[in-house]
Amino acid sequence: MDNMQIMKGKMLQAGYICDDKVATVLYLAGAMQKPILVEGPAGVGKTAIAQAFSLVTELPLIRLQCYEGLDEAKALYEWNYKRQLLHIQAVSNKNLSVQQIEEDIFLDNFLLTRPLLKSITSDSPTVLLIDEIDKVDFEFEAMLLELLSEFQITIPEIGTVRARHQPFVFLTSNATRELSEALKRRCLYLYLDFPPKEMEQQILMLKIPNLPPSLAEKVAQVVRQLRRLELKKPPSIAESIDWAAALLWLGKEDLDVETTLQTLTTVVKYREDQEKLERIIYRDRDLNFRT
């Protein structure tokens, strides 16, 4: 049993099946203290890997969901302006010096810590998940870069806050925008693709405990075929889990043409995709999805 096998086993206990390659990257990230940049199509478990990792390491998960227009105030810290104002009002008749008031209102308890600051000021190490980093703009990325290399944040009124423990950082990206070279260089790169059929079958059986193996295999196989077609949104792993669960719920033992037509809405979510699949199924009367 080497480190990678141990990591794999632990991840499995946390409900995440990964192969040797993924386990290697996870292990290296821990050993080399580097962030991991996870890329891959939507729904392959980029976010789940961080969640599972936080379970494995028993460290709290701090998540920063990125979106267009995310700024430092939402990601790092913000002064609690309302409390500061109320404080000033409250002490206004106490004849305090201006300096005294200023010292009061720029204390820790007027500071709203946002995920990034929280992750470095935490008492224990944390797992920091920065989700969909490609959604933020260049300036924010540059700021993040500084944080990821130094693990410190400078707050003008207080001073520099240095990380007590370096967090494990996961960055996920859907590659809608190219990230800066500098950021990529800092990270270990992990590309997650849709799993091979056997692995998906295992995932299904892990997530839905009483799913018959034959049904799991069939679902994995059909979903794999679906991903090969040019769909607007190929089914994700979450969707194949949903599908298998729906089939089990309906008491189906096997996946046939009729059942597939009935339950198609659980795997493909766009009308165009559904129509396309229905056309192919009616044409062939089987589930091979030849193009």
Place this chain on the structure above:
Amino acid sequence: MSVLQYLQAFFADLREQDIPVTTSQVRDCCQGLLLIDWSNRDYFYSTFFSTLVKDYSYQKAFDEVFNRFFKEYLRPENRQHFRFVQANKNSRPQEETAVSDYDIGMGNPMGKGGTAQAPGGKKNPLQQDFGRISAEELAGIEAMVPLLARRLAAKFVKKRKRNDQNRLDFRRTIRSSLSTGGIPLNLFTTRKYREKPVILILCDVSGSVMNFSCIALALIASLERFFQHIESYAFIDEVSDITGLLLSGNPFNFRAHVLRNAQVVGVTGYTNYGHTLEEFHKRFRHRINRKTSVLIFGDARNNWQEHGKWALKDIKSQAKKVYWFNPEPMSRWNTGDSIINDYVPYCDRVFACPNLAELEKSLAKI
């Protein structure tokens, strides 16, 4: 050959395949290698891949080099040797030099593929004329395109930022402060509607501007990755919507990809700007509004056919701006079947972009 030399040859080969491998990445890679069991192929591969490759599109090139260097190395009969390397390695300090003293136990990498070295004295790819370059040089220029697109994108973003300063909405702030005894607890700022750049690109993909259209398509593909509000159309004598088409597909044969997957060839198969503009006007006019900038890439060589400039005139009246990028130097405009002069009155700017540097300059001006 020592392990370190062998690795260095490997890194050099990766660089030759245009995979950017920096010194810090090399350091990470060596550090990682000291932490894993080399006899497991997956560990070994993953360590290299995660530290050296930072973009999935390089995977194929990387795999090819990796297999050339390490296939032999990872055969079972060679395993014995690794254990030796491994055993010694552990007693060494964790530095790059730690692996340098050991023999790798195999000869030269199997048939080094990329023999074509960049010959000295070659012109800067930015300055090379689109009209007269070889396929190889074209690839070199295409490699520059994402960089160019990023520079442009950064510029556009900055422009947008400057116009995006929120101002205090005094009236709303004061009114809301009445409920808190005159203390302005809630600040309100004016919401400025941020206009997204809406760009519509028409690109000639005919044979006469082959090199230029390869570059233009690569540029479109890069820009599409940065901006959401880009629509692109390709034409020869039919016009076709290629928005999103370039996101899949190999950057080195975008043009073939477009020709195969989009309906750009009409009745004759010869470039026809008149028909294209009229068709575009008929089918896609509704996509243009006063916020749209229309970019046209082409040489306006119309094979002596109708110019259809009324369509461009109408497009201009609807769009915010119309820009034309002509790959020919100005001296060749209006010679032969070039009818660029017919279109000039209906464009806000017409640029001559015989090389990438000019193209970038022109794009930066808009």
